[in-house]
Amino acid sequence: TQLLEQSPQFLSIQEGENLTVYCNSSSVFSSLQWYRQEPGEGPVLLVTVVTGGEVKKLKRLTFQFGDARKDSSLHITAAQPGDTGLYLCAGRTGNQFYFGTGTSLTVIP
Amino acid sequence: KAGVTQTPRYLIKTRGQQVTLSCSPISGHRSVSWYQQTPGQGLQFLFEYFSETQRNKGNFPGRFSGRQFSNSRSEMNVSTLELGDSALYLCASSGNVAPRGYETQYFGPGTRLLVL
Numbered sequence: 001t002q003l004l005e006q007s008p009q010f011l012s013i014q015e016g017e018n019l020t021v022y023c024n025s026s027s028v029f030s031s032l033q034w035y036r037q038e039p040g041e042g043p044v045l046l047v048t049v050v051t052g053g054e055v056k057k058l059k060r061l062t063f064q065f066g067d068a069r070k071d072s073s074l075h076i077t078a079a080q081p082g083d084t085g086l087y088l089c090a091g092r093t094g095n096q097f098y099f100g101t102g103t104s105l106t107v108i109p
Numbered sequence: 110k111a112g113v114t115q116t117p118r119y120l121i122k123t124r125g126q127q128v129t130l131s132c133s134p135i136s137g138h139r140s141v142s143w144y145q146q147t148p149g150q151g152l153q154f155l156f157e158y159f160s161e162t163q164r165n166k167g168n169f170p171g172r173f174s175g176r177q178f179s180n181s182r183s184e185m186n187v188s189t190l191e192l193g194d195s196a197l198y199l200c201a202s203s204g205n206v207a208p209r210g211y212e213t214q215y216f217g218p219g220t221r222l223l224v225l
Contacts, residue, residue, distance in 0.1 A: 040218060041216075041218050041219075042113070042199050042201070042215075042216025042217050042218055042219055043152070043199075043216050044216070045213050045214065045215075048213075088151070088152060090152075095157075095164070095165045096154050096157070096165050096167065097154065097214075098154070099144070099151055099152035099153070099154075100151065101151045102151055102152075
């Protein structure tokens with residue numbers, strides 16, 4: 001049983017397009033993190049959000065934490081081939097992080 | 110600073126065998142967590158060690174165990190391997206200097222285990 005469900009599971013888009021990845025749960029999290037993982041490497045932290053309704057921007061990436069702290073979204077503007085990778089959300093409850101199922105993004109030049 | 114290192118990078122074992130994986134955290138980091146990553150289940154938390162003590166444990170059978178040494182290096186052991194144990198095993202270290210929930214976990218490249 002996965003605490004965090006991500007959608008879509010796979011996404012293939014053209015360079016320059018916009019996209020949104022969703023991370024949903026019925027559980028409340030004290031914080032939520034987004035990671036990107038490239039083949040042959042471990043995940044790398046992109047952002048941490050803590051407050052319900054919080055929005056953080058990181059260049060072309062916009063992260064939002066739901067008001068109820070149960071869900072989050074990642075929006076990428078004008079995607080580039082370098083954005084290709086596996087995007088993972090991870091919610092913290094108690095003393096551990098629970099990871100989502102992942103969204104595999106491919107940006108075609 | 111050197112990143113998190115894991116050895117070996119690749120491993121092939123047969124059912125019933127046991128395996129030990131090693132993780133060297135970033136210098137100065139005292140927290141080490143282990144995760145199992147599979148295509149079907151994604152990343153699942155195994156356990157966390159802090160200053161040689163297991164601080165937190167995920168929902169895995171007792172065949173999965175770990176330990177941490179005084180230099181913060183950690184090992185993970187899986188006994189009586191099953192086919193379903195084939196996965197990428199990731200280790201992450203944290204400096205634990207940030208407020209709880211804000212910790213940055215630095216992941217190693219993982220050990221890919223194949224059980225035949």
